[in-house]
Amino acid sequence: MTAQEIYAERLLHAKRGQPLWNADPYEDLPVEIADVGYVRDGTWIRLFNASKPKEDPYNSVLRPGVPTNHERLFTGTIKRSRLSKSSPFMSKEVKRIGIHGDISAGPVIEFGGGFTFESSKATGAILTLGDDADSVDALDIGYFISAIQKHSQEWLKFANKSHRRELTLWDMIFVTGYDRTSSWAAAVFSGS
Numbered sequence: 001m002t003a004q005e006i007y008a009e010r011l012l013h014a015k016r017g018q019p020l021w022n023a024d025p026y027e028d029l030p031v032e033i034a035d036v037g038y039v040r041d042g043t044w045i046r047l048f049n050a051s052k053p054k055e056d057p058y059n060s061v062l063r064p065g066v067p068t069n070h071e072r073l074f075t076g077t078i079k080r081s082r083l084s085k086s087s088p089f090m091s092k093e094v095k096r097i098g099i100h101g102d103i104s105a106g107p108v109i110e111f112g113g114g115f116t117f118e119s120s121k122a123t124g125a126i127l128t129l130g131d132d133a134d135s136v137d138a139l140d141i142g143y144f145i146s147a148i149q150k151h152s153q154e155w156l157k158f159a160n161k162s163h164r165r166e167l168t169l170w171d172m173i174f175v176t177g178y179d180r181t182s183s184w185a186a187a188v189f190s191g192s
Helices: 001-013 141-161
Strands: 034-040 044-047 077-082 094-104 110-119 122-130 133-138 177-180 184-190
Touching: 001 122, 001 184, 044 141, 094 122
Parallel strands: none
Antiparallel strands: 034 044, 077 133, 094 110, 122 184, 133 177
């Protein structure tokens, strides 16, 4: 398994959505509620945003727009909260057992640190936040389920014809929430 496959598989149980190994928001527009896309090699690839009009930058910048019969969806009620940087996300088999840090003063004040862990399995993943994260979740999930049932075949056709992808319905993702922070560290381990 690749690092991104281990990371996604082992952190999926945290129920924070699809873990992204390559989560750099500077490579593209940041992920938003109602994005339709897929993950390839640990990177989110947006096809379009179902809640935005065709002319919106999310749907027109470097993309062939939206599906022909684009029906703009509403995001509904949104819940915003914070995730604390003090609680790393770890695969189920990982136990956090120690934190250490040090500060050095000079022309620049530096802080360094880390944590040690032990695992009951040879493979696992860890995500630590350098700063607190903004968590954004849509609450009207039933509305989105109905929309996905109605439009998924059209979205798949759009992905495979307009974008020249070779996706299946299992590859397609509809975003109903995201967590965003300005700094993080991700690690995977695999061995005997």
